[in-house]
Amino acid sequence: MILQGTLSTYNPQTRLTMFESGPQHSSTSVLFIGGLMDGYNAVPYLPLLNEALANELGVSLIQVMLSSSHAGYGTATLMEDVWELDALLTYLREQRNKTRIFIIGHSTGSQDAIKYVTYGKNQSVVKGIVLQGAVSDREFLSSSVENYGKYLRLAQRMINDGNGQELMVREVDVAPITANRFFSLAAVGGDDDMFSSDIPFEALHALFKEVKMPLIMVHSGKDEYIPSRVNKEKLYTQLAKASPTCLGAVVLPEADHVISDQPSQITFCKAVVEFIQRVVVDLDRLEQSQQQSFDELSL
Structure with missing residues (x-):
């Protein structure tokens, strides 16, 4: 399915763009934030999600391009994503008359979602978030990168020497990556380290208690980015319990990280619509209650 919509520049200074499909007149929209290496049309479920949002809710789907999109993640930070998302939401409020935004964070987009509703200036317009494929970059890197320990020590040494913003050696990653960003992704307690199975519950709760709006978590039973040593069920339970505003966790038993199979996509879209x-x-x-109270006080 081909998505038809409007491509707009939401930040003229940086020439960053957004793509809106579906009923663009709606004051409610769903904002999709992708993960590392993602850009537009990042995951296969977006066409089905766009259709479900339009037909079931009459709302639009917005995809966003950030400086960290595609190979830009290696020289970016989560807080820089927050600043750019602030520019996007200001544009949506002032130029597109959006009053309610729901965020779907996919993969590292889940970190962006958590970070935004904690620090974003326009977080009040965000009414709910969906975390899909929220996984630990640290646990994946430590189990899949041959020289993980060496690279982590290199990053730490560069940071200690005041060179955190400098690029690491080419072999470290497929994208150019600074010592700061690699440390954020790969180190215990790094800025991106939000969903690891060994994070103490108290630390997880401290993170999620800053989220004031409702959220749901959608996990893939066959997520290839979760190491086999991790007890998925225990992790999912702990993440849900740590969040005071979590309305539930959905597990798609047959889904991979990006939800490639259609039956799982249908279940995912249904869960998003119902949320x-x-x-x-x-x-x-x-x-309505607030308006009634105001009217009574005005009498």
Whole structure:
């Protein structure tokens, strides 16, 4: 399926763009934030998701290009993503009349989602988040990169020498990567280290308690980026318990990291639609109650 929509520049200074498909007149939109190496059309479920959002909810799907998209992640930070997302949400509020945004974070986009609703200036417009494929870069790198320990020590040494913003040797990653970013992804307690199975519950709770809006987590039973040594069920349970605003966790038993199979895509889209419907009902009820109280005070 080909997505038809509008490509817009949301930040003229950096020439960063967004792509909106579906009912663009809606004041509610779903913002998809991809992971490392992702750009537009990053995952196979986006066409089906776009269709479900349009038909079931009458809302649009927005994909965003950040400086960290594609191979740019190696020289970016999560906070830089937050600043660029702030520019996007300012554009959506002021130029596109968007009043309710739901974020779907895929993979490292989940870190962006958590970071944004913790530090973003426009976080009040975000009414809910979906974390899909939230996995530990650190655990994946430590189990799959042959010289993981050597590279981590190199990154630490460069940072200690005041060279954290310098690029590491070419062999470290497929993209040019600074010592700061590699450390963030690969080190215990790095800025990107949010979903590792060995993070103490207290630390996880401290992270998730900053999220004030509802969220759901969607996990893939055959996620190839989770090492076999990790107890997936235990990890999923711990992540959900650590979040005070989590409305549930959905496990797609046959899905891989990007949800390639169609049956899992259908289940995922249904879960997203039902989550948004539930949150919107609660928001409408709250707004009606506030309006009623205001009217009573005005009498």
